[in-house]
Amino acid sequence: MRFFITAAVASLLQTCFAATATDWRSRSIYQVFTDRFARTDGNTAAPCNVANNLYCGGTWKGLEKKLDYIKNMGFTAVWISPITAQVANAYHGYYQNDLYSLNTHFGTARDLRSLASALHSKGMYLMVDIVPNHMAFASCPDKVDFRRLKTFNHPDKFHSYCPIKNTGNQTELEDCWLGDCNMALPDIKTDDPLVAREMNAWIRWLVSAHNVDGLRIDSVKNVNKAFFPPFCRAAGVFCMGEVSEGHANYTYPYQKQMDSVLDYPLYYSITRVFQQKSNMSDLVVALASCTDNQETGCKDPTLLGAFFENHDNPRFANVTQDLSLVKNALTFTMLGDGIPIVYQGQEQNFAGGDDPWCREALWSSQFNTTSPLYKHTALLNNIRNHIVSESAPYLSYQTRILAYTATEMQLRKGAIRTVLSNQGEHAPTWALKTQGMEFEKGKTVFDVLSCARYGVDGNGEVDVNMRSGEPVVLVExxxxxGSDLCTCERGRGSPRYRTVCGGERGTHDL
Structure with a gap:
């Protein structure tokens, strides 16, 4: 009976912000791990022992109070943890036991709607993490009491139990269960038309009731592919799936089933190159694997979720504390083809290891807005947001590799030309002659990261000063x-320059 009630209610509800893939292409996303971002009481001294795997007290209301911390970095969307009701102590949100109830540890329905309204008032989107693959029950799989699950409370709504023994077997991945004897994760029978119909009604309700603008879909490779197109149509908003696999030929074809997937193939390449485990040719291969979409099935690289940290993998700084390397990785991610995603704590250079160590409480940083990576992230978002507003073709322009060596790479995406290095902060200062930049000869070009200015030669190139392995972002x-980028340098000699920048010897404050 529950199905007919929820389906009828859901059919009457309409999403207020039916954000499409086109709307999301221009966005940059800040990933919030809800329990570890901000508390309602604002306490930044509250303890959070990640080894305990227990709730630490982050809430939707705490997040709402700290939205300016995110907005001032230039982000235009926020992705939050799953919102559904959970088994005890499931602080992460991936052990749900009731689809239609909310996680009361995070707040009330009113709190969630208030968060959505606050985001929208700031011109930002709300992305919610969802889990269509499984429910959860704290026991061994053979001890699950299905009557205690909500929405689906009968075993015929789930695949019969089998463990995943061979991850190369797609049938096993889709039909067998994740979890173990500490936490059984009954696998929802999404290939059953009635079950799929109920899931479609649920997602339509969830999006409408909470004013959601986009979905991050968990464990996509564990769900039958045919489930997703009607599911995402029912949602009516942008869908980005998690396919945690580094092989391009496996991951990218899932973009045929939904708008986007997280770019795991590129993630592995980014971490290898900028943690000095491989050279720049690694990135060349990674970029080509999505450009050549006839071979890999990559439908649209400009919609992929670009990232190099998340809540499931060790922090970048857990491997290297070299700030120039992380700045290069961040520059590549933020100014590349996809929709950039930064996981909370990256901007504070958190260095936690594998799960659960990568799930630190952000409030321990005191929400420091003067840290080098906070400022670097804000500057990159500022550059991207300005170029998006000024140049319509930028978003659809696929990154071109202009030149590369083992340690440097020159790229172009529309009006932005980037020079990346993985030599690290101990690299010497040296002059690099650009190749294939195609600037207008005789014009002035700025490295908007340092505000160094260069004159374009007769071949459309510049001689760039490479300093301490830092990235370079060149813009005419x-x-x-119309931007505030390098305004002090551009206004040199004018009354405004002397007033705003402190005289002829003043420098632009980054």
Whole structure:
């Protein structure tokens, strides 16, 4: 009976912000791990022992109070942890036992709607993590009492239990169960038309009731592919799936089933190159694997979720504390083809290891807005947001590799040309002659990260100063008009320059 009630209610509800893939392409996303971002009481001294795997007290209301911390970095969307009701102590949100109830540890329905309204008032989108693959029961699989699950409370709504023994067997991945004897995860029978119908009604309700603008879909490779197209149509908003696999030929074809997937193939390449485990040719291969979509099935690289940290993998700084390397990785991620995603704590250079150590409480940083990576992230978002507003073709322009060596790479995406290095902060200062930049000869170009200015030669190139392995982002002066990027350098000699920047010897404050 529950099905007919929820389906009828859901059919009457309409999403207020039916954000499409086109709307999301221009966004940059800040990933919030809800329990570990901010508390309602604002306490930044509250303890959070990640080894305990227990709730630490983060809430939707705490997040709402700290939205300016995210907005001031230039982010235009926030992705939060799953919102559904959970078994005891499931602070992460992936052990749900009731689809239609909310996790009361995070707050009330009113709190969640208030968060959505606050985001929308700031011109930002709300992305919610969802788990269509499984429910949860704290026992061994053979001890599950299905009557205690909500929505689906009968074993015929789930696949019969089998463990996943061979991850290369797609049938096993989709029909067998995740979990273990500490936590059984009954696998929802999404290939059953009646079950799929109920799931579609649920997601339509969830999006409408909570004013959600986009979905991050967990464990996509564990669900039958045919389930997703009607499910995402029912949601009516942008869908980005998690396919945690580094092989391009496996991951990218899932983009045929939904708008986007997290770019795990590129993630592995980014971490290898900028943790100095491989050279730049690794990135060349990774970029080509999505450009050549006839071979890999990559439908649209400009919609993929670009990232190099999340809540499931060791922090980048757990491997290296070299700030120039992380700045290069961040620059590549933020100014590349996909929708950039930064996981909370990256901007504070958190260094936790594998799960659960990568799930630190952000409030321990005191929400420091002067840290080098906070400022670097804000600057990159500022650059991207300005170029998006000034140049319509930028978003659809696929990154071109102009030149590369083992340690440097020159790229172009529309009006932005980037020079990346993985030599690290101990690299010497040296001059690099650009190749294939195609700037207008005689014009002035700025490295918007340092505000160094360069004159373009007769071949459309510049001689760039490479310092301490830092990245370089080159933009023509005329493209920067209307922004606050390098305004001090561009206004040199004018009354405004002397007033705002402190005289002829002043420098732009990054």
């Amino acid at each position: 002066e005329n493209v920067l008009r």
